[in-house]
Amino acid sequence: MEQLKTIGRELAMGSQGGFYQSKEFLDLVKSIGEARSKAEEDRIVLGEIETLKRRVSEPDIPKRKMKEYILRLVYVEMLGHDASFGYIHAVKMTHDDSLLVKRTGYLAVTLFLNEDHDLIILIVNTIQKDLKSDNYLVVCAALNAVCKLINEETIPAVLPQVVDLLAHPKEAVRKKAIMALHRFYQKSPSSVSHLVSNFRKRLCDNDPGVMGATLCPLFELVSTDVNSYKDLVISFVSILKQVAERRLPKAYDYHQMPAPFIQIKLLKILALLGSGDKQASENMYTVVGDIFRKCDSSSNIGNAVLYECICCVSSIYPNPKLLESAADAISRFLKSDSHNLKYMGIDALGRLIKISPEIAEQHQLAVIDCLEDPDDTLKRKTFELLYKMTKSTNVEVIVDRMIDYMISINDNHYKTEIASRCVELAEQFAPSNQWFIQIMNKVFEHAGDLVNIKVAHNLMRLIAEGFGEDDDSADSQLRSSAVDSYLHILGEPKIPSVFLQLICWVLGEYGTADGKYSASYITGKLSDVAEAYSNDETVKAYAVTALMKIYAFEIAAGRKVDMLPECQSLMEQFLASHSTDLQQRAYELQAVIGLDAHAVESIMPSDASCEDIEVDKALSFLNGYIQDSIEKGAQPYIPESERSGMLNISNFRNQDHHGASSHGLKFEAYELPKQTVQSRIPPATLASTEFVPVPEPMSVRESYPTTIVPSASSDAESTELKLRLDGVQKKWGRQTHSPATSTSSSTSKKTVNGIKQVDGSNTSNSSTWETYDSRKHVEINSEKQKLAASLFGGSSKTEKKPATGHKISKPSSHMVEKSHVRKSSMEIASEKKALVHQPPDLLDFGEPTVQSSDPPSVDPFKELEGLLEPTTQLGSTAAAATNSPDIMGLFTETPGGTHNKDDSDILSSLSKQPVTNMVGGATSTQVAQSSKGPNRKDSLEKDSLVRQMGVTPSSPNPNLFKDLLG
């Protein structure tokens, strides 16, 4: 390694010219490269900073030397240290006459300074000068700096010059000028709003590079105001067509694709323009269809363009043919072995299901695979998809999954996001109140203080107001179940503050409402809370108020109040608290306890948190008192607005404010009149070319709502509170639900395994209880199918079955009940117990032989595991077989320092890999699905046979089953 470094250094010195770097600098880089720890690196850098501080302040440093110092400063700052002492020298360097030095100066300032830095004002003048330079390279360097450094305040100083540069003979300058204007637009849209015509003009620049760059600002402009750019649809379409037909110079080809980056930008713009606009969209159909056909799906860039096509198709007015192509592309992505493509596939699926929800059907297993993938990125993307397709039928499964995942991660940012999504879904689709409260409890418990306080307030309101308009018993049941669950949760060690506040409030309001718990029990709990979280003022305040409520209700009910000793000591503590809020609450409590029942009842009516409190804002009850006072000679009250002195003061303040806001920096010389700025700008009428019609205000076309089908049905469903299980099953193929028991099941089993090869081992690891949920399926991936069914709406199947009267239906309907019970219960442990009773059915059907060898007394969980294990092995071997050419592995093993030139070759072979696999995957799924089709009927027939013979499937009689099931 040491040798390699020396060689490298010599190489660098030799080939790139030792002109730049002295030995000192090379030594610095070398010693940092060899530093063994961060501390050692820091020490070296700090030493370097000291040296540089000394050096840069020496007088008469030669330019060449100075340039090197500046580069060393850049290096130091890149390593995360502060080099601000040298900024001013970098700024000075931009003033230099030699381009060589100037360029380094500009590089350094763009790296050092953010747009709000004080030194920028010193550079503006230099930039202005350089923008006028004859040397286009100087202009380019200045424009680079403009893009980074010019802020809203300094835009007017350079704007006219940048606009002039749009007509510069050199395309590199025009391009950078366009980008600079784009940056100006981002910083302050109003500053360049009068220049929009320039962008339109540059769209037909002779140079494709300039045209490509112009697409950036146009994309931004179109996204803010679609309607003013509808006239450009034809131009964009024709440019895209020309690009796709390889009319651009060969130099813009990238991996055999014609200018893919420009294609992508254009597709993005078209997606915006065609959104909800049938007429505009119709212009695009042909060209987008062409690109779908021409795209080379074996290269990464081809897939990038394909993905953009899908985005475009799902955004514009729907066209069945294009949707079909998009669905094809998505299934290719999802079946690919590449995680990147799967990720894009999931994303694309999320876009397309808004328009055609049925396409998700064929990909359910792929989606489940992604959900269980060890790759977090993929998992999160899949959650995003699930979030988009949540309905009242699958909300329970999805939210449970989300919460499981939320518990497992540490990333606070994402935790907050997923928590708020859970809350949103639960609020929108909750099948029952109980379920809703449990979900909220879980969210609060695990995401804790990351949850917005408003969510807690909403939940309080919900508990107080209840769901039902009609029956009170349901509400009180809800409340007492909430109280139960909170008392249970209070036993846990660390509870987030927000959740504690909620708990205290609910306990205070409803703790004793149903008579189940005594006042002393609840107050004991509350004072425990206040004591345990004694450094949280808000929680203590909530607790005190809750105590007051409990005591008040007791007094109002005519019972004698005995304050617990711990409460008493707590009160004494609070009465002397430093927090005035706590103190006041404590005094209030003391006062309330001393009152009689009648008074307390009117102060603290029971369960009146939703009642409106009437407030007499005019304070009319004081009228008599005022009258008396005035009669006694007091001054009448004068409203603020009528008081004389006040008026002037507020006026004065206004003026002052006005003056301040108009104050700003001036960059123009004073004698120049303001109009010159405007006169320089070309008038709006511009030479129109073949592409761009002269921009005229277009009549706003009839626009269609962008969200086409999203949730008409789900909205309807959400109004009902009960879980609705019918009416959705038709969406998802019935084959997924058929309990395949015949011989053909073995083939289907294998092929299905082939699909999920990648995460075979993972599935068995993630033994969440949902995995075991699928007791009536025996196929190896049955748990997945079950999950798929419950996610994608097939869960209704289970409820339909009882009607058929087959034996098999019994356990399933039983299960449905069970799952209801389970979900409403608090502990997962009890769920597992419930599941444990079921496995015999499951085992019987799938692999009778396995069952026969196991005595029924064996722990059913073990049996399940035994069943699952072979799966993993099967899966992993399949994975090993198909993935044997491990190109990724090869690629990463390329030794450090020796960068291989044939990078692109490796890449292309990499991207070819998925294609072959994709084909294999495609065929295998087809086999799987076709073989599954008839099974259901078969199995049902067999079931009925079994029933006729009076044998329950769960009886451990293997021989009988052998006969029956062949």
Add this chain to the structure above:
Amino acid sequence: MIHFVLLISRQGKVRLTKWYSPYSQKERTKVIRELSGLILTRGPKLCNFVEWRGLRVVYKRYASLYFCMCIDEDDNELEILEIIHHYVEVLDRYFGSVCELDLIYNFHKAYFILDELLLAGELQESGKKTVARLVSAQDSLVETAKEQASSISNIIAQATK
């Protein structure tokens, strides 16, 4: 829009940073630390994308160097992956089989090339030749300056003899 570009070695050493969105020096250090922890630990077969503070980071490993770009959520990740590759190809062409050492010792050149490729967080030029032409135009200027400098110093040297 691209918010920043990072080049990090496998050992977590920073090789190049370019910030298109405003980040203070403190934030920059934090970002680099967070991201190197996130990216360097990822397995080889996983996605080349990472979700991070509501943004996406697209990364790709070339030999011992990780090229990372941070983008908005609705950008096309595959495209960014190709922009990274595009940059690597341009570097490769410029340095002639580029390796990490080239970038360590000539980081300023890597910056100059990046400036021709990306501007204000957007891809400004997708033609490799155009980029190469501009960079070499600037370099030739450097060459002439060098010659001038040496000739001047020769003259001075002769004059003072």
